[in-house]
Amino acid sequence: MGLSAIMKNILKGPGTFQGGIHPFEGKELTENKASEPGPVADTVTVPTAQHIGAPAKPIVKRGDVVKKGQLIAEVGGFVSAPIHSPVCGKVKKIGIVRFPAFRPMPSIVITVDKECDQWWDGLPKPLDPGDATPEEIKARVAGAGIVGLGGATFPTSVKLNPPKGKSFELVVINGAECEPYLTSDYRMMLEKPDGLIGGLKLLIKAVGAEGGVIAIEDNKPEAIAKLTEMTASEDSITVRAMPVKYPQGGEKQLIYALTGREVPSGAAGTADTGVLVQNVNTAIAVFNAVTTGRPLIERTVTVTGDGVTKPGNYTVAIGTPIRLLLDHAGLDESVKTVILGGPMMGIAAGSLDMPVQKGTGGILCKRDRAVFDEQPCIRCGRCVDACPVGLLPREFSVMVENLYFDELMDYHIMDCIECGSCTWTCPSGRKIVQSIRFGKGEARLLAEKKKAGV
């Protein structure tokens, strides 16, 4: 039984997207390391804003004893997600924790009771995935605090509820993992394929789609083979191998490559294309939330780079200070940059006391850093060729350098997905995407002023 005709009709995209780059991959450091438990911290710092949208509101207070998986902060608005305690322990402090070069983090700090391993008794009961209704699935996803675990951390339950009049006909599992060095998605594809496929099926049911596809870049042949084998008998689920190119894992690029549909410029979500994209870990978390009732409290983090002597994929509780995890992985004293995420879009950490969050898929430790010497633009056009959105990055770079913001909107600056391909490829070492980030703020301000008639 092959793939249904409907699915084949949906999946008729060109297979790749315009532009893109091929940065150094570095996945060989950790791709064959099975995920293993990481260190257990003495204190966890659980931020209440680990997602896009309103921060969650704490419902515990100082001194409260909490159990593993206990709800400690409820949703703070429509676009929000709840937070659960990753450990058994006692609430030590609720307040703002500050780290250098990062926004203030309202957090709940919990001292860990290492003797206890009890789950909270207020968790919802396990459900049989075959019996679960779409509403139940969505409710479980909302209740478990699941957010986009590819790094965007958009609350999944909100994503599953498209605007009125729009619906999803395809669910895509984003197994591209196009960021160099990161391998946690890959390891999960190999180690928890049942959870992945089960999660995909639950998502398909939850949004009423025709079917699902697992998209994997072809530098992961083992995962492609395994999942293809496991979905061979399915008529509405399939696996697609994609050519390796950064940023193939970008949501819009992935949708286009698979289906040929473009997310409209300025659209808030992907509902206009009828395609829902979810990360591998998110799908597995959805499966867990439904079948075990347990919320999202831990994740597998790829610790890698030449700054650690034991790179690997470590599963740790949310809130674990990254210092502990890095020491466990053999942090070299000469490390100069610690990046939360991959080298293309990751955020450089200003302190090793920062906690692992829901969106922390990897920590890249480098003993050196790339120098962007910002020479004049030589109009080579490589940024234009690299841009997956069809923009003219050099225009943004030169305009912002000259503090000329008037035409930024005309050149569609807001469509930039900040993937960094332009900056990576620029021979002159210009900080293009950084200028774009600055430029977006100025352009928005200018647009508001214009609207207000100033």
Place this chain on the structure above:
Amino acid sequence: MTTSNTHTESVASKSANARPGPITVQPPAGMLTVSSSPHDRTRWTQTKIMWAVFAALIPNAIAATFFFGWRAPALMAMAVLTCIIAEFIWQKTMKRPVTALDGSAAVTGILLAMTLGVQTSFYAIIIGSVIAIIVAKQFFGGLGLNVWNPALVGRAFLQVAFPQMINGGFPIPKTLATDSGLVSKLAATAHASATAGVDMVSGATPLMIPKDPGLLMSVKQTLTGFDWNLLLGAHPSSLGESSVPALLLGGIILVVLKLIDWKVPVLFIGTTVLIMAVFPYASAGQLPNAQRALMPDVLYPALTGGLFLGAIFMATDMVTSPITTKGRMIFAVGAGTITALIRMYGGYPEGVCYAILIMNTTVPMIDRYVRPRVFGTRAVARGASASAS
């Protein structure tokens, strides 16, 4: 381990003392770098690209040495050195960051030399190099800011300043003396020149020959069949125009390394050849279809007159060509058309140099109005499943 923001990249571009550095550095101990992403970069820097282009011209330089003797590399070296020194002096005097060794001056120098014949005097090449670097490049603000291809501006200047030296005819390469008899064939159609060297006969370039009325049919008669020596590079021409295989080798290297867009040379050469093959043209006093007599050899206009040199190395100069693929294609077709028109109706058998300079002038306009389509700005194709069921 303490952290600091002070080692993020600062206003390097504004600082007068900023120098291009290596790609990765070791920051001081005890600090974490907190720059904004991305945190990695391609290894193909400006400098590497320029020197790679220079290296791709070495096969051609070797061919020039082979066909034209030791004066050829001497001229090329003189041009390269003068360009580098001129840039250095200018940047030092104007207190700007010195980038003379980044490869761009060297490429300008060697390309300028390659557009000139071996008979060019050394002082002329020095003057041309200085014009190319100082006027065509540095007056505009340096690398990245010039509108016109500096090497071609230098050549155009020399054309006007020393017309006899540049256009007076190119010596027939020495090495042909023992060869197939091409020398005598060409000599039969050549103009003797009083200023030629003792053992060289000054001959017109093959492209000059068709335009001269009485010679048209005699060339056809004397060049029986296609002579491969012509293809390899043994014909009177400027240093860099003679050897198509050497130019092609350099071009292929650059395309494989993704340093030039292959569409530009292909469209440029293709357009010129197509127009000249399809449209009959007349030299003064000639019948329109006298062209046909030479046209079994459609390769004739392609292999001569610096078309390959210009199309592969000058039209692909990043600074003076458009930044979008569509724009580059327009540029190439435009340059090819103008080259053909100049050769057919203009008074000049060359054309490539001026065609490129004219198209350089249009590049700011091309870049302003030719833009790629932004992703997400066309109607979403939804409802495919409805039509399937």
